[in-house]
Amino acid sequence: xxxxxxxxxxxxxxxxxxxxxxxxxxxxxxxxPVNKKITVIIDDSHGLGILGESGEGVSGLLPxxxxxxxxxxxxxxxxxxxxxxxxxxxxxxxxxxxxxxFFTAASPMAPALLYAYLHAQELYEMERAALFxxxxxxxxxxxxxxxxxxxxxxPVIFSNDNQLAVNLNEHQILISSFAYxxxxxxxxxxxxxxxxxxxxxxxxxxxxxxx
Numbered sequence: 089x090x091x092x093x094x095x096x097x098x099x100x101x102x103x104x105x106x107x108x109x110x111x112x113x114x115x116x117x118x119x120x121p122v123n124k125k126i127t128v129i130i131d132d133s134h135g136l137g138i139l140g141e142s143g144e145g146v147s148g149l150l151p152x153x154x155x156x157x158x159x160x161x162x163x164x165x166x167x168x169x170x171x172x173x174x175x176x177x178x179x180x181x182x183x184x185x186x187x188x189x190f191f192t193a194a195s196p197m198a199p200a201l202l203y204a205y206l207h208a209q210e211l212y213e214m215e216r217a218a219l220f221x222x223x224x225x226x227x228x229x230x231x232x233x234x235x236x237x238x239x240x241x242x243p244v245i246f247s248n249d250n251q252l253a254v255n256l257n258e259h260q261i262l263i264s265s266f267a268y269x270x271x272x273x274x275x276x277x278x279x280x281x282x283x284x285x286x287x288x289x290x291x292x293x294x295x296x297x298x299x
Contacts, residue, residue, distance in 0.1 A: 103146035106134035137167025172197030
């Protein structure tokens, strides 16, 4: 196995914790040592389309540090609703990646999906605005819950009460609740909002939460 010099450091992280809903502060990137070759790889699958002023994801929230290589990878199957992915990196790094067997052997994104995305920017903006209206409506109604955790403008509400899923299911409300990462582990229980929920949907959820 080839030894990697101590000067080469790779840091892997998510852009946000989508399970227990914790926001990450990336100011630490500016405090990294300058005497090492450092690459920070960020998985933005749960941030792209949500985070940032225009949904650009974590890329708009990072400090500008020239001595650190930042590579952002993301699935497009979350907020963007497409089967595909992106990699944001320096052009030299992308050129190297295109010659890698991991890249050349991978299935490409369907051209029809990409065509639809490029011609649906107005629709994406409308849906994103609707999503944030739903988020704000729900979060404003959660003022008295100590078992729920959320961050502003993010469509996931974490609960440390796993009975919540059972209670809401009795009222025909289905939320996310499953053992993670394995079947023997504790459940992760979350309320997840999307842009297609209506004002009536949110009010009904809040009504049943307070029962």
